[in-house]
Amino acid sequence: MTEQREQWGSRLGFILAAAGSAVGLGNIWKFPYLVGEYGGAAFILLYLVCVLVIGLPVVIAEILIGRTAQKNPIGSYRELSNGNPFWISVGVLGVATGFIILSYYNVIAGWSLGYVVESVTGRFHDFQNPGQAGELFGHLSSNPVWSISFHAGFMALTVAIIYTGVTRGIEKASKILMPLLLILMIILVCRGVTLEGAKRGMDYLLKADFSAITKQTVLIALGQAFFSLSLGMGALLTYGSYMSKKENLPKSAVSIVAVDTIIALLAGFMIFPALFAMGEHPDQGFPLIFNILPVVFNSIPGGYYFRIIFFVLLALAALTSTISLLEVIISYMIDEFELSRKKMAILFGTLVFLLGIPPALSFGVMSKVTIFGLTFFGLFDFLATNVFLPLGGICTAIFVGWFWGIKKALPQLREGAEDTAPLLLKTWAFVIRYIAPVLILIVFLSSLGIL
Ligand code: TRP
Helix, strand or coil: CCCCCCCCCCHHHHHHHHHHHHCCHHHHHHHHHHHHHCCCHHHHHHHHHHHHHHHHHHHHHHHHHHHHHCCCHHHHHHHHCCCCHHHHHHHHHHHHHHHHHHHHHHHHHHHHHHHHHHHHCCCCCCCCCHHHHHHHHHHHHCCHHHHHHHHHHHHHHHHHHHHCCHHHHHHHHHHHHHHHHHHHHHHHHHHHHHCCCCHHHHHHHHCCCHHHCCHHHHHHHHHHHHHHCCCCCCHHHHHHCCCCCCCCHHHHHHHHHHHHHHHHHHHHHHHHHHHHHCCCCCCCCCCHHHHHHHHHHHHCCCHHHHHHHHHHHHHHHHHHHHHHHHHHHHHHHHHHHCCCHHHHHHHHHHHHHHHCHHHHCCCCCCCCCCECCECHHHHHHHHHHHHHHHHHHHHHHHHHHHHCCHHHHHHHHHCCCCCCCHHHHHHHHHHHHHHHHHHHHHHHHHHCCCC
């Protein structure tokens, strides 16, 4: 490619954009409902272990591949493996996984946009309990016109930003939005924990009871760690490819993981104390935040406005994530075929929209259509999150640790991070070679019942 590849405008640009990718519905919508479904504090602990022991080292490895090769996932694997077909196919699996995730993720993102509209029209104004909110949620999510319109609307937003180019669009957006979201979440946490009866919710989040943990739960926690960190399919790799070698990569990785984890934990503290205070059950599944939060705002002065702001910010957090997912596919098309960014944005936006229609209908007209007992939504989510992402993670670790090799990877990692203690880098190398791949393999095999 002759054209100079774009780079992040500032040091912070990469961190903000990568954190923008990581922080999204995974933290605010998915994490709480998984916690509620899979055992509260014990699940949280398991999740934290997955993030620290497997997530962080693989985040570093994935960004490193991108920064070294300065290409999209497929191009990067091709270059660093000297065209080995197996590793190229790992890149292909990543791009395909991004395609699948974006298709159903965008549906939920569309819901959050729909909830902005519902908030503005004052639909939640008289709601006293989550039951009423739940009824409305069931009504809306099963309405094909509602879910498909917002699915289309959200995809149009994503395409519009990709259309304008990498640095300008993404970087600017994340810089303003993330801190705002954080502030609003803190307000919600404060409200939740001061409600009468919130203590049971705190206990639920802090006192671990491991009796509910099964082998399946471990796989769910691992998959969620990958999903929440945007890890395992080349999104971080792609963002890393726009990163300068002067930047401290390990430090940036730690910031991204820290921000993502803090927001997920805050989401837990935003929901469960309020939920227990309202006498609700934690295992409500995917409608959880849509049932609980609209009602919580009714007990806050100015709740009408805060509720609107919250759903706007949730939609924007989702937007920085959908952008990162679409960007992987687009950067591949641009790098490899020198096609136009604008045309590709529109073409792939349309294709992903179409693929998202069955998941969008999974809560209504297609709720009875199942494959292996799962709806389209459930199947896409399970395959992508719990199979393809961890699989991508194993491959990333094996590639960096063994095939491309630690001997080549370490000097690359040291660039821009000369002041990092050698022991830390050696620890990372050890984890990437031995610990991360073995642990992911064990989780896989045991959930299949083989171990
Ligand atoms: N991490 C985002 C979230 O938590 C979702 C996301 C964006 C993602 N890009 C990804 C998940 C790449 C997996 C892979 O909402």
